[in-house]
């Protein structure tokens with residue numbers, strides 16, 4: 061699809077020659093100051109000959125790119141973007157803006173299995189990664205979505221014991237993320253309305269993670285930089301305890317934005333004049349990711365935005381995730397009724 065012509069704003073930018081020079085033009089914010097010192101040390105460490113920085117086009121990624129670009133005095137960093145197959149036109153245009161602003165090339169990579177293919181082959185994501193993974197396992201074993209006790213089910217399905225534990229709320233505490241009870245009335249809903257489409261969590265693996273890991277394992281780079289923030293919440297931020305992971309998969313990983321709060325991020329954006337994509341500035345979105353991902357809590361709001369600003373994408377996401385959207389609506393309606401009944405009783 062041809063990209064719309066982007067209006068490119070001229071931005072004065074200069075790389076610093078030393079950390080002292082960089083800090084002399086730094087906002088008065090301890091986290092940002094400490095972070096720039098660390099980012100400078102990591103990026104300019106002789107340990108790293110070539111570095112891969114993964115750009116998403118989202119607002120965290122914009123701040124991360126600015127930090128990395130300013131610290132990369134020897135141009136060791138290659139910038140990459142993974143096209144999941146369901147991307148906003150606004151994001152694609154923003155990549156052109158970033159290339160022009162920083163004078164860099166962002167290499168576009170396509171996964172072997174983009175989201176539409178994954179959904180067709182394996183199934184659609186529903187509610188969350190954990191829920192999708194568990195339902196997918198149960199479906200693969202022709203589970204009957206009934207309320208039999210754990211002792212009976214574990215005998216019937218010994219090969220999927222961890223998923224049976226999820227279904228029977230065996231983990232402690234009851235509302236742990238490992239139990240189905242974490243999602244209110246989901247079990248009751250699934251018993252009354254077993255899914256009649258395939259559910260799967262595979263698109264994240266194939267369309268996002270695998271491609272990045274494959275590139276790193278080729279050995280061209282020994283440091284990967286990503287834009288994850290602890291305060292963004294979600295499974296990604298919980299997975300990591302620190303901004304730096306040494307030698308996890310034969311390479312190191314660094315997340316410059318890891319400790320930034322929303323306030324730190326805003327301070328950085330204001331001071332360094334960071335401009336985000338149209339997804340934020342025109343569409344009014346608070347965050348971006350794969351367009352129309354069914355895991356998004358406010359998916360109905362997002363769908364309204366997509367239908368208004370990117371109608372072709374709207375058709376595509378409905379075609380790919382339509383069953384999951386409908387099922388999510390039914391589940392939310394069911395949960396609402398159960399809660400109302402509970403209140404009455």
Ligand code: SF4
Pocket residue numbers: 144175185263264265267268349350352353354355
């Ligand atoms: S974020 Fe959502 S749409 Fe994107 S790959 Fe993961 S499950 Fe699929």
